[in-house]
Amino acid sequence: MPPRLPALALPLQSSSIQISTTASPLSFLLQQQSRNAHILASLSDNPGAYNKRIRRGRGPASGKGKTSGRGHKGQGQHGKVPAGFNGGQTPEIIVHGERGFQNIFSIELAPVNLERIQEWIDQGRIDPTRPITVRELAQSRCIHQTKDGVKLLASGASSLKQPINIVVSRASASAIAAVEAAGGTLTTRFYTRAAIQRIIKGETHPFVSLAWTAQSGSEALNQTVEEISESKIMKEMGFKYRLPDPTNRKDIEYYRDPAHRGYLSHLLKPMEGPSLFFRSPADRRSAAGVKKEKKLPENRLW
DSSP states (O other): OOOSSHHHHHHHHHHSOOOOOOOOTTGGGSOOOOOOTTTGGGOOOOTTSOOOOOOOSSOGGGSSOTTTTSOSSHHHHHOSOOTTOOTTSOOHHHHHOOOOOOOTTOOOBEEEEHHHHHHHHHTTSSOTTSOBOHHHHHHTTSOSOOBTOEEEEOTTGGGOOSOOEEEESEEOHHHHHHHHHTTOEEEEOOOOHHHHHHHHHTSSOSSOOTTOOTTTSOHHHHTTSSSOOHHHHHHHHTOOSOOOOOOSHHHHHHHTOGGGTBTTGGGOOTTOOSOSSSOOHHHHHHHTTOOOOOOOOTTOOO
16 A cells, blocks of 8 residues: 655655566567456456346235236236136137137148259259159258148149159159159158258268168169168268158058058058058958857867
8 A cells, every 4th residue: 555645755765676678589589468356357248138027926025016017906916817818708719619629639830832943954953863852852952841731732733844762751643653654763752850850960861771772762763772772871871860760540541642652551461551540451351251260168069
């Protein structure tokens, strides 16, 4: 602490040692650094990065206790009016009734049209000589939200110029006819939302799974893999996750249908339909007119 009296400050100034330093010729190589002494005390989030949550109804000391800042009585105290409240009139749900419902089992498919695929091919963003899968469509930004899968539609089917080999979740009948009329092939296979994300990241093969065989897809698809072996493909290509196959009966029936060009359609026997619930005509014919013999235990006469 410096002395308050000027008389005491003079001898201290005269006895102070003056140290003179000369600049080194290599001082320009040293980086000049400066640090605030109070850097730890001034650390904080950016403005607006953190907002402390107001805990309401936790006593009068918080300022938001008892009525939680809403006041007393009335509509403001209750927070909001009841659902469907029209100011005292008869509610709309009573006048017009309730319509529709939310189907929790429905799936969201990203639609893509043939004219958009042809436009991407003309721009050089998709290679038509290679199989077109969910990975190529997503990485080329031909589709933006994959959701639960991709459905191919036939809008602008006349613009398709060259044959393509495409693998999607589902396809319309007109889209299948347009692709095959151009000399290409179309295969539908099962995907899940998580599997599609792994395919885009390169962690899962885009179409080979345990149920995939040489009969599941066209020759153009099978030529991209040397051997149709799911375990060997995962080991050699470095995939981390296995592509799942359908377990739901409706999904299995869809991909067993040859009309949908499903990859499980080769599992059907002659005269057998894709349904797993109804028996095939051959099974019904074999069971018709056959009378079962009644078998009695050995200790009974009739």
